[in-house]
Amino acid sequence: MIRKFLSIAVVFLVVSCGASKKKSIAQTERKISVAPTKVSVAPSKEESSLVEAKTVTTTSKSKQIINTALTFSGTRYKFGGTTTKGMDCSGLLYVSFGEHDIDLPRASYQIAKEGESIDLRQVSEGDLLFFGTSNRRKTINHVGLVVSVDGNDIKFIHSTTSRGVIVSSLREGYWNSAFIKATRIL
Template structure:
């Protein structure tokens, strides 16, 4: 009886193991139809007959979540939060606070001020931006410094970014909007 249990456990373990962590995740269900699995186990012998093993259809699953996905998802939960200078919570948020907290929640520490964030990572051309990259802006200010940052959430059809504005709070905007396009300075990749 022990050898039969061992044989069944061994068979099941081979049919359900994966070869590596990098292998695509696949949903598979192993159905075992064992007819007369134990026909005769007198004298500590077991006869296993008519075991059918079939696999249900395999469906593709989503790839593992990336760091950029995690950061943008975290930022998007603040959409609609009112603007508060120096804010970093759902009670109020400013642009650099939104980016700072979104990265910090994913174990990446950035400077707290947008002009200091603009010194981090690598400068990249707009044609190469991806989700999770940062956009920096100079809006009307006396010092002519970078004073605004946004986090790219998608590049499909148009670059969209989440940021906090004094009028709208935390919103999603498009870089193609005239105001943001004119104020744009550079894009940087932190990840």
């Protein structure tokens, strides 16, 4: 009976949104400055003001959502949590986007169905990264929000079971190997 309960508890933790990760001394920095996303579109003269307005709105909205997410840095992990007392990865995004009137589903695998899939080379601030952190690496069970892109270094905010809400780099071996896809909501 106890063995069955422990097995269920282990499966529950493995399938849950958070992914455990060893602590790194270099990850103590919590603040990230985010530069606006550049749009490389050559619009006609008539479209120029329209494109600029959309770019400013999208960039501004992305920055606002990122800033909201960063306010939760250091919040402990809590499965199903959506408050400063504790939150999981999808709860972090649910609250951060919701604060800016963008409704997202509550689970990471459901959020992965939203927006437009994009190539990793096209990722910019405000995009979402999805991961498979369980034994079934192809199954999405974790999500993060891109906070900065500097060449090949993509930093994202997310909530892990071991460290709570933190900023990590996709260059880290664990996250790089667990990466499944990227999407753009904005």
